Amino acid sequence: MGSPCELVCETPKRANALELTERVAAEAWRIEDKFSRYLAGNIVARINASAGATTEVDDETADLLDFAVTLYDLSEHRFDITSGVLRRVWRFDGSDRLPGAGDVAALLPLVGWHRVSWQRPLLQLPAGMEIDLGGIGKEYAVDRCANIVREARGGPCLVNFGGDLVATEAPSRRRRWKVAIEGESDAQPERIIDLKQGALATSGDARRFLLKDGVRYSHILNPSTGWPVPDAPRSITIVADTCVEAGMISTLAMLKGREAERFLEAQGVVGWCRR
Amino acid sequence: MSAKNHRSISLILAGASCTLLGAGAPTKAVAEEASAWDFNTSLLYYGEDGDRVKDFSVSAIAKRMFVDDRYLTLGLTVDGLTGATPSGAIRQDVPQTFTRPSGNAAYTVPAGVLPLDDTFKDTRVAINGSWQQPLGESGLINLGASASREYDYMHLGVNARYARDFNRRNTTVSAGIALSMDSLDPVGGAPIPLTPMLDVGDTSNRLGDQDKDVFDVVFGVTQVLSRNLVVQANYSYSMSDGYLTDPYKVLSLVDGTTGDTLLRTPTPGVEGPSHQFLFESRPDERTKHSIYGQAKYFMNGKVLDASYRYMTDDWEIDSHTVDLRYRIPFGEQRYVEPHLRFYTQTEAEFYRLSLPDTEPLPAFASADYRLGNFDAITVGLKYGWRTRSDDEWSIRLEAYRQTGTVPSSQVIGNQASRDNYPDLNAIIVQVGYRF
Amino acid sequence: MNRTMLAAVAMLCLGTGCASMGVEPWERDVLAKAEMQLTTDELEAATDDHIYFSKEASSGGRGFGGGGCGCN
Numbered sequence: 001m002g003s004p005c006e007l008v009c010e011t012p013k014r015a016n017a018l019e020l021t022e023r024v025a026a027e028a029w030r031i032e033d034k035f036s037r038y039l040a041g042n043i044v045a046r047i048n049a050s051a052g053a054t055t056e057v058d059d060e061t062a063d064l065l066d067f068a069v070t071l072y073d074l075s076e077h078r079f080d081i082t083s084g085v086l087r088r089v090w091r092f093d094g095s096d097r098l099p100g101a102g103d104v105a106a107l108l109p110l111v112g113w114h115r116v117s118w119q120r121p122l123l124q125l126p127a128g129m130e131i132d133l134g135g136i137g138k139e140y141a142v143d144r145c146a147n148i149v150r151e152a153r154g155g156p157c158l159v160n161f162g163g164d165l166v167a168t169e170a171p172s173r174r175r176r177w178k179v180a181i182e183g184e185s186d187a188q189p190e191r192i193i194d195l196k197q198g199a200l201a202t203s204g205d206a207r208r209f210l211l212k213d214g215v216r217y218s219h220i221l222n223p224s225t226g227w228p229v230p231d232a233p234r235s236i237t238i239v240a241d242t243c244v245e246a247g248m249i250s251t252l253a254m255l256k257g258r259e260a261e262r263f264l265e266a267q268g269v270v271g272w273c274r275r
Numbered sequence: 276m277s278a279k280n281h282r283s284i285s286l287i288l289a290g291a292s293c294t295l296l297g298a299g300a301p302t303k304a305v306a307e308e309a310s311a312w313d314f315n316t317s318l319l320y321y322g323e324d325g326d327r328v329k330d331f332s333v334s335a336i337a338k339r340m341f342v343d344d345r346y347l348t349l350g351l352t353v354d355g356l357t358g359a360t361p362s363g364a365i366r367q368d369v370p371q372t373f374t375r376p377s378g379n380a381a382y383t384v385p386a387g388v389l390p391l392d393d394t395f396k397d398t399r400v401a402i403n404g405s406w407q408q409p410l411g412e413s414g415l416i417n418l419g420a421s422a423s424r425e426y427d428y429m430h431l432g433v434n435a436r437y438a439r440d441f442n443r444r445n446t447t448v449s450a451g452i453a454l455s456m457d458s459l460d461p462v463g464g465a466p467i468p469l470t471p472m473l474d475v476g477d478t479s480n481r482l483g484d485q486d487k488d489v490f491d492v493v494f495g496v497t498q499v500l501s502r503n504l505v506v507q508a509n510y511s512y513s514m515s516d517g518y519l520t521d522p523y524k525v526l527s528l529v530d531g532t533t534g535d536t537l538l539r540t541p542t543p544g545v546e547g548p549s550h551q552f553l554f555e556s557r558p559d560e561r562t563k564h565s566i567y568g569q570a571k572y573f574m575n576g577k578v579l580d581a582s583y584r585y586m587t588d589d590w591e592i593d594s595h596t597v598d599l600r601y602r603i604p605f606g607e608q609r610y611v612e613p614h615l616r617f618y619t620q621t622e623a624e625f626y627r628l629s630l631p632d633t634e635p636l637p638a639f640a641s642a643d644y645r646l647g648n649f650d651a652i653t654v655g656l657k658y659g660w661r662t663r664s665d666d667e668w669s670i671r672l673e674a675y676r677q678t679g680t681v682p683s684s685q686v687i688g689n690q691a692s693r694d695n696y697p698d699l700n701a702i703i704v705q706v707g708y709r710f
Numbered sequence: 711m712n713r714t715m716l717a718a719v720a721m722l723c724l725g726t727g728c729a730s731m732g733v734e735p736w737e738r739d740v741l742a743k744a745e746m747q748l749t750t751d752e753l754e755a756a757t758d759d760h761i762y763f764s765k766e767a768s769s770g771g772r773g774f775g776g777g778g779c780g781c782n
Contacts, residue, residue, distance in 0.1 A: 063295050070291040074284050143296050170305075173607045175665045178309060183342065190342075191308055198304020239306040245292045249285060267285040270306060315753045321761060334753055350756075445732025451773070493773065497748065499732045503740055507748055511770055567771035569748060573740045580750075584771040594768040602745055610745075620767055646767055671754070677765065699765065707753060 001032060001138050003162025007145070010156040010171045020154045024145040028161070031141040035064070035133045037084065044133065052127040054117075062120050064133060064140065071136075071248055072113050078255040079248075080223040082125075084132030085110045092208035092219040104226040111223045139164050139201055139247035146199075146243070163202050166243050170196040181237050181272065190274060195239075201246035203254045204235035204274075220254045231258035238264075238271040313338040317707040324700045326391060328358040345408040348419075352401045359393035361697040363524040363642035364552055365629050365690065366390070367536055372549040376523045378463040378478045381546040389697050392523060394462065399425040405434075413440040417451075430457045436493075447497040455489040461522035468556030469636055472525055474547030480554075485518030503573040513563040525552040526642045531633025534688030553630060555641040563588040578602040592646065594620035608661040614673065616653035622646060628685045628695055644697045649679030655703070666710040673703040748772075 007024045009017040034042050047055050057065065071079040085107050089099035110128045117124040125131065142159050146166040149157045156169040158177050167177050176194040181202060183190030193200065208219040217228040232254050240246035249269055253260040264271050319332040334352040341347070364371065372383045376394050384390045405419030417436040423429070436451035459465065464481030473480060495509040527536040528551040536550040569582035580600040587593045595618070602612040623646040625639035655673030662668065677699035686695065733741070740746060749755050755772065763769040 067291055067295045070287065074287060140295070143292075147296065168302075175661075175663075192311075194307055194309045196305040197302055198306055200306065239304050241289070241301045241304045242292050242296060244295060245285075245288055248288055248292075252284065252288075269285060270304075272308070315751070317753050317757065319757055332757070334757070336753055352756075442732055443735060491770070493770075499741060502733050502737045505741060505746065505748070509771065513770070563768075565768070565771050569772070571746055571748060573743075573746055578745045582772075584768070586768040586771070588767075590767075592767045594766070596768065596771070618762075618766060618768075623767070645765060651766065669751070669754075675761075675765075701765075703761065705754065705757060707751065 001028065001141065001161050003138075005161040006158075007149075008158040008160065008177075009154060011154065016154070020149060020152060020157070023148055023152070024159065027145050027148055028141050031137060031144065034060075035137050037130070037132050037134065044131065047123060047125060048130040050125060052125070054122050054124040057121050057123055059121075064136060065118060065123065066120065067244070068133070068136060069113070069118065071252070075252050075255055077113070077224065078222060078229070079135070079251060080111065080113050081131045081133060081135065082113055082116065082129055083111050083221055083223040084130050084134070085128075086221050086223075086226055090210075090219070090221065092205075092210055092217075094207070094209060094211065096210060096212035098210060098212055098217070108226050111226065135251060136244065136247070138162065139243040142166050142199070142243040164200070164243055164247055166199045167195050167197050182235070183274075190235075191237075191272060193237075193239075199240050199243040199246045200237060201240070201243055201250055202235060202237040203247070203250040205232070218254070220251075222255075229255055229257045233260050233273045233275050235274040236260065236264075236271060238269055240269065311340050313340070313709075315707070315709045317705055319706075320702075320704045322702050323358065326359045326393065327699075328356065328360055328701075330357075331355045343409065346406070348403075348405045348407070350401075350403045352399075354399040354401075356397045356399070359391035361644055362390050362392040363555060364390040364527045364550075365529075365536065365642070365695060366693050367550070368689075370549070371536070372546070373525075373552065374472055374475050374546070374548055376462045378473075378476060378481075381475050381548075383549075389694075394523065397425050397427075399423060399428075401430075410437070413444070414438065427461050428457065428459050430455060432456070432489075434491075445499040447495075449493075449495045449497075451491075451493040451495075453489075453491040455487075455491075457487040457489070457517075459485045459487065459518060459522065461485075465518065465520075465522045466554040468520060469553050469640065471528075472548045472552040472554065474542050474545045476545065477547075485522075487515065487517035487519060489516075490514045504570065506570045507568065509565075509567040511563070511565040511567070513561075513565075515561040515563075517559060519559060519561055520555060520557040521641070521643055522554075524555045524641065524643050526555055526627060526640055527551075527629045528553055529629040529631055529687060529690075531631040532688055534629070534631075534686070534690035536629070537632060553636075553640075555643065556639050557625065557641055558590065558639055561588055561590055576604050590646070591624035592620055592622070594618065610659050612657040612659070612671075614653065614655035614657065614671075616651075616655075618651040618653075620647075620649060622648040622682065628681045628690065629687070631687055644677075644679060644699075647679045647696065648682065649677050649696070651675065651677040651699075659707075664710075666708065669705075669707040669709075671703070671705050671707075675699070675701045675703060 005028055007021050009020055011017050033039060035044055037044050043057060043061050068081045089103045089107060115126050138161050142161050142164050143166060145159045146168055149168050156171045159166045170176055176196045179193045179195050179200055181191045205218040210217040218232045220229045220232050222229050236250040236253050238246040238250040240249060253263050256263045261273050315336040317334050321330040332352060332354045336348060336350045338346055338348045366387060366389055369386050370383055371390060372381050374381050401423035403419060403421035405417055407417040410416045415438045419434045421432040432453060432455040434453035436449060438447055438449035440447050463478060465485050467480045467482060470480040491513045493509055493511045495507060497507045499505050529536050539548055539551045541547040563586060565584055565586040567584040572579045582598045584596040597617045599615045600612055602610050604610045625637060625641060626646045627640045627642055630640060653673055653675045655671055657669060657671035659667060659669035679696035681695050
């Protein structure tokens, strides 16, 4: 998941908390092992190495691909799980090293969901193209784990994977979870949110950006140009019923660049933007 | 402009999320930005029995949190005081007449009744503010100021405190300092100490404004002893300098054999005191030392708060205070907290029940019951509850009782048959609201 | 000789004892509760301090001397 993951439980029995933590951790690792692009041998690795051949995927992978398609449509093709190849030339390490225009242009023929053939359960990627579920995977894992907690009647719990989180219930005495959203620096929380129940997800460029000639380039790339979406907010935090919704709304808003706030207002969601 | 209606995006997304996650409709999210402000307000009634002091008070503290553990605290209290307080004169078997502190009128106390002075209808306003922020890795600094005003008294003060954590925040050492500059403008003017109470309209023995400065220093150590137990120990030093006398209190000048208050021949045609009374006199300096210890112990949901304080000063007053509170929760949202407090003090070196005419006048003398030898007990009960919106209400009811004794060497003649020490009985009712 | 050694050992124990007394950061759950703070209610504490300062000869202890009024 690329970040610290925790489960906070309010329960009178220590044994319950430990057992629940093991189940949640097991599910998180299962999803990580299955969908991480960094691991060899999993479904994503097989798809990415298929070199133009058709791959048959299982139900869970198919559900995620269907979801990705919905997002591709809703975002006017700006959310595209085939845009992962662009990381070969974009390294968001806070430096001023931008890639050359030619390098980016060379990769564009390998980006674009419209080139992919998806007929559930058969997926066919042209040779050289890759899929990357990193934009959905973490939030999906948080929601799956929250469901495990609810089904196990775990009581008030907070599933928190690096700031993408779900609260199943309000804690019985304090009546809300206090979540701090990062501000400019680690030491300075921008805001504190009272979360009774529901999901919170944040899209931000706190650590992943490039800075050259006073212009800040966020890591949100426009797949049709291969370049970062201009004028994106520095950070967007959204509240929603599920973590995937919260995460995707914040991603969709980021992709709107300078229209982000208008988009969020039109959607009527509870959220906070920082520029 | 997109062909899709902006509003429907979140609905489509909600539907798609449901499909992806499979398990039925999730619970509706409830979240909002936390308020940076914290308020603590209260309404207080303090009432002594009979015609004695009654006080109504409204207080509020507002605390605002800023980034990085910084706090601004502002407090306001408004008090309305009525009722009478013992003037220091002793009971007699005959009526007694006194001149009011203002010097403008007189009042008469029936035979056998403890003389009370009811001049104190007064309103007091007090404000205070402080700023707290971390200092370094494990330090904390707090700077504050306070001011208060009532018709005959004004207070201005500043204070500072530094605290530092050690030992993984298990030990905290702190040092604090406070300076007060107070000024008094008593009604009618401060009387020259140990001079007689004069006729109505005679203010020849009065002085102007008076000042009083107080310097306080506190050193403390807090230590976590276990997961359920934390203790604190403090040492305080206090130095008061200036006008420490109570300008409204008197002593009865009595016959050295009978113990009865000496009569006074009033000036013809003018109202004035019926007996001889002298205004009290206290030293212009007072040094106090206190040590204080407190423990808070968590026992399976209940919390015991026990503290002890020992005070000694150069007026020869020694006191011991034991305070016990026991909080018992009911469910997650309510609690009751019984409270018990024991207090005892020895009299000041210059405390006198009365001044016998057979002895030379001492340098300092006061009949103020608050400098006498007494025991006090407080018994109280507090009930608190949390509302759905996470606000907290509390109500407490306390009874305070003071019983004193006059050193037997000071009881003269007929005084032995009378009830000399003005015992105190008071009730305290306080309603609090935190949000 | 024995007395000095005993004293030295006692001091050492006290010293190291103090250093190891307390709890780990993750054991602070109870101590973090509002009702376990040394002053649970600032307003109630200030009220009591003021009442007892007005009616008794002692003041403070927990914090500063209190007072600052012409209370009778």
